[in-house]
C-alpha cells in the first residue's frame with residue numbers, strides 16, 4: 001500500500017501498488033493480509049474503486065492501522081462480481097451502505113457510453129462524471145420505472161427493509177432486473193466455511209463470500 005486519500009464522506013481509500021491483472025473487477029474482492037503483523041490471521045476483503053496502470057485504489061472501509069508502506073499479501077480475486085448484460089440504455093445505481101465507492105467501477109465502465117446513469121443515495125457524493133445524475137434514495141420510489149437495469153450496494157441487514165423503502169408490495173420484484181452487491185462481515189472469507197455469511201435465497205442458503213458478493217436480486221429471498 002503506497003498512498004491514502006479520503007472520499008467525500010471522509011472515509012479512507014488506499015492505493016495498492018500491484019500488477020493491473022491483480023485488481024478485482026467490479027464487485028469481486030481480494031483478501032489482503034499483513035505478513036508483517038502475524039497477529040492478524042485472516043485477511044481483509046478489499047474492493048477496487050478506481051483502476052490505474054500501476055495498481056488500484058481500494059474502496060473503504062480500510063483497516064485504520066494500514067499506512068503507506070504497509071506490506072500486503074493479496075489473495076484472489078474472489079467471489080462473483082457484477083456481470084452486466086449488453087444493451088443497457090438506462091442504468092440505475094443505488095448505494096445503501098457506508099460508501100458509494102464499490103459501485104464506481106461500474107460507473108467508470110459506462111461513463112463513455114450512451115447509457116444513461118442515475119445514482120440514488122443519501123451518502124455524500126463522490127466526484128461523478130457529467131454523464132451521471134444523482135438523487136436522494138427516496139427519489140428511487142418515483143423513478144422505479146426509469147432504469148432498464150439496476151445495480152445496488154446493500155448491507156445484508158437492509159435487504160429485508162428494501163421493499164418498504166421502495167414502496168413495493170410484499171413479494172413484489174423490481175420492475176427491471178437487478179444485481180446487488182451484499183455487504184456483511186465475513187469472518188473466514190470462505191477459508192473455514194463457517195457459514196456466518198449465509199443468506200436465504202429462493203434455492204436454499206447462499207454464502208456471500210463464495211456465491212456473491214454480487215447476486216441477481218431475484219435469486220434472493222428479501
Ligand code: FES
Nearest residue numbers: 188189194195209
Ligand atoms: S465467511 Fe465463513 S463461510 Fe463465508
